[in-house]
Amino acid sequence: MARSGVREPATTGEERPGGRPPMGKDEPVRRRLLAEATRLFAEKGFESTSVQEIVAAAGVTKGAMYHYFGSKDDLLREIYARVLRMQIERLVRFADAPGPIPDRVHAAAVDVIVTTVDNLDDSKIFFRSMHQLAPENQKAVRAERRRYHERFRDLLVEGQRAGVFRDDVPADLVVDFFFGSVHHLGTWYHTDGRLSGTEVGRHFADLLLASLRP
């Protein structure tokens, strides 16, 4: 159910000034399939969602789906690719910004949480369904994910070297510590809860920064 979530909030914004195109003819089938698949995978899991359900939700036939995607797996892969693309792009923007390290870490931390909350379905899928990807794709996703972690870790190492962060905890471990909290959002956060994404983001970022004080 839950037609839910903002999906491409910060990056794409409006598609066409003036809102929805008249017929649903300009919003391509491919887009709709990906959107419904994301929603359903998040709701019921990859394996428990049938291709039939996806195409019915998207209002097309199976043949159409297999015209755009090679397999159900392919659909999942696209979802991962989209998430990874967005995440790394945003992190790089924050990490490469000017300013003191702690500020940059804080900003990046807030942003990843806000983004995660804004795309909660993606987040629910990410760690729950990784093992459903074909081994090769799984490897690719892990590699991309590692790049992401390394970029964040480098920021922490930079801070440790500069003496603004404690260095008695391996930076890698801090990354796993913090991103565990981020990935877990999909399990407990509800859009209609007490705290907004930004509020959670600020609190988590505060906790992270506090935990790093030398």
Add this chain to the structure above:
Amino acid sequence: MARSGVREPATTGEERPGGRPPMGKDEPVRRRLLAEATRLFAEKGFESTSVQEIVAAAGVTKGAMYHYFGSKDDLLREIYARVLRMQIERLVRFADAPGPIPDRVHAAAVDVIVTTVDNLDDSKIFFRSMHQLAPENQKAVRAERRRYHERFRDLLVEGQRAGVFRDDVPADLVVDFFFGSVHHLGTWYHTDGRLSGTEVGRHFADLLLASLRP
């Protein structure tokens, strides 16, 4: 269908007075089924593991499995029950121990991580397969999980009231922050990695305590 099924034959006592004594080996078939199911669910996911694979791994036939468990779902439920039972029991022990709050929190934090690492398969299953449980079981698991979180939160609140923990972050949120890190262990921790469970536990507990400094 058959919602039924004998579930804990060895613990609930004899079904047939005069039948097999419940002493023997605590139902080795049942045990083996649960062990193999855990291993396989962790490795390939609940939906991707067939009953046939489980019984083959346990060296029995399907009939035997359906003798001990009402359904595949039932197997999963038992796994959750076992994990929850153990977790709450250990937390209570640490939380109710004497000594300063920060020490108790630290000890409980280390323990939950060590325990998680020691039962990594359980951890992998926990958040990945929750949505496969029948709604009623899911609700029960969530309720039990909440009790666990609340017990931990109460400890933090106690610390906040005592002034040893900062109170500008909601204790609930700190619990989600920390347990996110714990649950994520199943995703990245490898038994053969550089750090032992205890080492990770200490580092994570240190980070938690540091983040709570007033």
Add this chain to the structure above:
Amino acid sequence: MARSGVREPATTGEERPGGRPPMGKDEPVRRRLLAEATRLFAEKGFESTSVQEIVAAAGVTKGAMYHYFGSKDDLLREIYARVLRMQIERLVRFADAPGPIPDRVHAAAVDVIVTTVDNLDDSKIFFRSMHQLAPENQKAVRAERRRYHERFRDLLVEGQRAGVFRDDVPADLVVDFFFGSVHHLGTWYHTDGRLSGTEVGRHFADLLLASLRP
């Protein structure tokens, strides 16, 4: 349709004295599946026959079929195995018999034709569907078939050495020449035609022997 053909005529004979067992309960499902599959594959080809058609004809469900056979391919493989087993066994019997070479060749030639005509469905399937077998099975079938040819060729070579057969034509080629005629029976022979299997067998064997006169 054509419920047709004698199926295991010369080899097995009656299964139980007294004819058909009462309920179709003693004629196992496996047997019935194989019989219907043979009939249908001969009639419409392997690829054009659906598993659904086979199980419907056999009066069972798909699940039952997959209980006995690993796949549709497996069904085909069994058919090939059965044919090959019977053919080699009969040839050996004739080839190893006492008596003059030409008589043995003639008898074996008549027999293979009679047997082919009695199991025309098998024959129709044999060369038409070989390429549908998995490569490994195809290789095995070809190897077995080669053994058969070699046994027949050895008989001819023996005759050539003894001077009773011409030797200006390679014996291998004669085998291909003659068995081409045999395999082609499935294409043109009709059980209700003018000539019985034995008559065709005698004529073909006569032609073969005549062609081999030194």
Add this chain to the structure above:
Amino acid sequence: MARSGVREPATTGEERPGGRPPMGKDEPVRRRLLAEATRLFAEKGFESTSVQEIVAAAGVTKGAMYHYFGSKDDLLREIYARVLRMQIERLVRFADAPGPIPDRVHAAAVDVIVTTVDNLDDSKIFFRSMHQLAPENQKAVRAERRRYHERFRDLLVEGQRAGVFRDDVPADLVVDFFFGSVHHLGTWYHTDGRLSGTEVGRHFADLLLASLRP
């Protein structure tokens, strides 16, 4: 559905007066489609070859194929038509030639083998895929094939009447005997084998003639 479709655009003349001249290259696309279809049908069978594979091999799109051929079946029919046209034409040439009957039979026999070996793919398809043709086409092919056989049989009968061939074997049966060997070539002959098509042809023709000696 659409039983229709343009089928022989290049031969039946222009569809649109004033359009493309039918001279060019005799419709290279059509030619290429037929060539690739023949190759693929021989290699993997008609049913196991998808239209997609054919058009990919020919370097065109599906739409192009459906422009030239009404259906996949239509492609197969064209292949049969081409083979039959060639075979009957060649046989007639040899059968109507001057000279003694045995020489004409021998020459025709050699020729059909050489031709078969030169077009081995056609031969592989011929008997393996006949049952895939629509019943009406199948009937037409069989009728044409019968005409071919009858022409050859008449030659044999002529020889029998003239006393140069034995007449204790029905001429029809001799035709089936010999053409069995010919059709079987597709199963065992390899272009890179020891014997050339002409050599096989000569041996087979010799065997045939020998078998017919009165």
Add this chain to the structure above:
DNA sequence: AATGAATGAGCATTCATTCAT
């Protein structure tokens, strides 16, 4: 002449579960 998105019916196969024994 040719494209390529889309259809819809059909396919082989899997699987949790039942039940007579």
Add this chain to the structure above:
DNA sequence: TATGAATGAATGCTCATTCAT
């Protein structure tokens, strides 16, 4: 206790064909 044959519904996917352009 435990077996294993059998079920029946569902699943992912393929494919020849159509049609607007």
